Amino acid sequence: MQSRFRDWGDVRVFLAVMREGSTLAASRHLGLNQTTVARRIDVLEHIFDETLFDRSTRGAEPTERATTLLPYAESLEQAALAFEAEALKGRASAPxxxxxxxxxxxxxxxxxxxxxxxxxxxxxxxxxxxxxxxxxxxxxxxxxxxxxPAISDGRLVARKVGQTQWTYYASGAYAAKHALPVEYCDDMEDHTVHLLNHVKSKRHNLVRCATSNDILIALQTGQGIGPLPVTVGDANPNLVRCFDPPDHASLPIWxxxxxxxxxxxxxxxxxxxxxxxxxxxxxxxxxxxxx
Incomplete structure (x- = not known):
């Protein structure tokens, strides 16, 4: 080794690059400049006198040495979090x-x-x-x-944690009485369509709703059709899908x-x-x- 490890912050950066896959994504996650993230990785590579990431336009691929160091870095992270938790005990803090x-x-x-x-x-x-x-x-x-689709404000620290799909639903009772649309581009003029307030639409047969829970209640009571996340709609035994989620109806969750x-x-x-x-x-x- 060329020098001693002294800074927990360098380990935080190492973990972020391991988890996010690039110095750019890690910089957004940590709220740091990308140059700072790259410099801290350089410091760690100097300490270990080994390459930790193979960097390219596609991101930062961890080397075998980086993978070996990962559990030790995670142990340091847990110790640091426990230290912070102990420091917070007994101290009044805003929610x-x-x-x-x-x-x-x-x-x-x-x-x-x-x-x-x-x-x-x-x-x-x-x-x-x-x-x-x-x-x-x-x-x-x-x-x-x-x-x-993306976080427009680059100043924010964002991490993608999942993806959600949406499609149109109706109650089973409503479906028994009405011919449901079979794809998104179908004519829906014969149905009352419940949409969220911020969703743009030129339809005239709309009922605007403040939340997807409002749409859920309306659909359960047979008041028409409307979009819901599949995690909500598919879990409800009173609802049926009008059609499978369209290709465009998928959004990342941050x-x-x-x-x-x-x-x-x-x-x-x-x-x-x-x-x-x-x-x-x-x-x-x-x-x-x-x-």
Whole structure:
């Protein structure tokens, strides 16, 4: 070795590159400049006197040595998180404010929070289920779960935790009385279509809804057809699909925070805890929907 390891921050960067697959994605996850991330990897490679990542335009491929170091880095991460948790004990802290569209769509975030609080009883949360995207940079929320093709504000720290598909549903009773559309491009003029407020449409037979739960209630009571996440619609025994999810009806789900919020140890600890659990929950719910 050429020098001694002294900085836990370099290990955080190493773990982020391992998990995100590139220095660019790691920089967004950590809220750091990409050059800073690359420089810290260079420092670690100098310490170990070995190449840890084969870098190319496709990303950063971990070498065998990096894979060997991964469990040791994860152990350091757990020790650092435990240290932060101990520092938080007995200290009054503002609740972590989470915004999401609706719990069922987002990998059961409520259950993830409950599990986290059980392990970290001194940390509290405030939920804001809203169709409006709160301004993270203005601290309207500390953590957000959003469906979007991409995160437009490059200042935010975002990690993709899953994918959700949507399609149209109706109640079984409604389907028995009406000929349902068999694909998205079909004429739906004979049906009352329930859509979310922000969804653009030129249809005249619309009922606008504030949340997908409002659509769910309307469909269950036989008031027409409308789109729902397959994780919600397929799990409801009273609903039937009109057609399979169209190719365009799939959106990534992002776990988002701001650089300022990420400076809080409790927020940083929660996002580290929540991300892999949300990935697991969303994979499981999509697997059930496909059966």
């Amino acid at each position: 972590i404010r989470i915004t999401a569209f609706e719990d069922e769509t987002f990998g059961n975030i409520g259950a993830v929070v409950a599990e986290f609080v059980e392990e970290n009883p001194g940390i509290s949360f405030e939920f804001v289920f809203s169709e409006r995207h709160l301004d993270m940079m203005k601290a309207e929320a500390d953590v957000a779960l959003r469906m979007a 776990l988002i925070t701001s650089p300022a919020a990420l400076k809080r140890p409790d927020v940083r600890r929660f996002t580290t805890f929540a991300a892999p659990r949300l990935v697991r929950n969303l994979k499981n719910s999509n697997r059930v929907s496909d059966q």
